[in-house]
Amino acid sequence: MSAVPHCAVAGDVSGRPVERTCAHLGQVRAVEPATPGACEDCLREGTQWVHLRLCLECGHVGCCDNSPRRHATAHFRHSSHPIMRSEEPGEDWAWCYPDELFLLLA
Numbered sequence: 001m002s003a004v005p006h007c008a009v010a011g012d013v014s015g016r017p018v019e020r021t022c023a024h025l026g027q028v029r030a031v032e033p034a035t036p037g038a039c040e041d042c043l044r045e046g047t048q049w050v051h052l053r054l055c056l057e058c059g060h061v062g063c064c065d066n067s068p069r070r071h072a073t074a075h076f077r078h079s080s081h082p083i084m085r086s087e088e089p090g091e092d093w094a095w096c097y098p099d100e101l102f103l104l105l106a
Contacts, residue, residue: 002032003030004028004030005030005056005105005106006105007094007105008103008104010102010103010104012100012101013102015102018101022099022103023098024082024083024096024098025083025103027056027057028057028083029056029058031057032059033054033087034058034059035061037087038052038061039052039062039067039071040061040062040071041062041063041069041074042069045069048067049063049067049069050063050067051064051066051067051087051088052086052087053072053084053087053095054084054086055079055081056081056083056085056094057083058081060075060079062074062084072084076097082098083095084097092104093105
């Protein structure tokens with residue numbers, strides 16, 4: 001199992017720096033992707049994804065909002081798990097849905 005990632009607030013929905021904290025950082029867990037390299041919902045439906053996001057509470061892998069089915073956002077709406085990180089190689093950021101904050105992972 002991986003270590004619990006450390007997250008720091010990087011900016012708001014427009015990418016501007018903010019002097020706010022994320023109220024949901026306590027929900028971040030050490031998770032492994034349930035379906036490494038694939039959106040689990042797209043696999044089940046036979047649909048395509050653009051980029052992948054990993055739920056930092058349960059390990060669900062969903063597709064980004066540029067993908068036709070937007071499964072990462074759907075997972076948040078269904079589960080209320082607030083923070084998803086990018087699963088794209090070389091990317092080290094996450095998004096908190098309820099606080100609308102970009103987070104940097106360390």
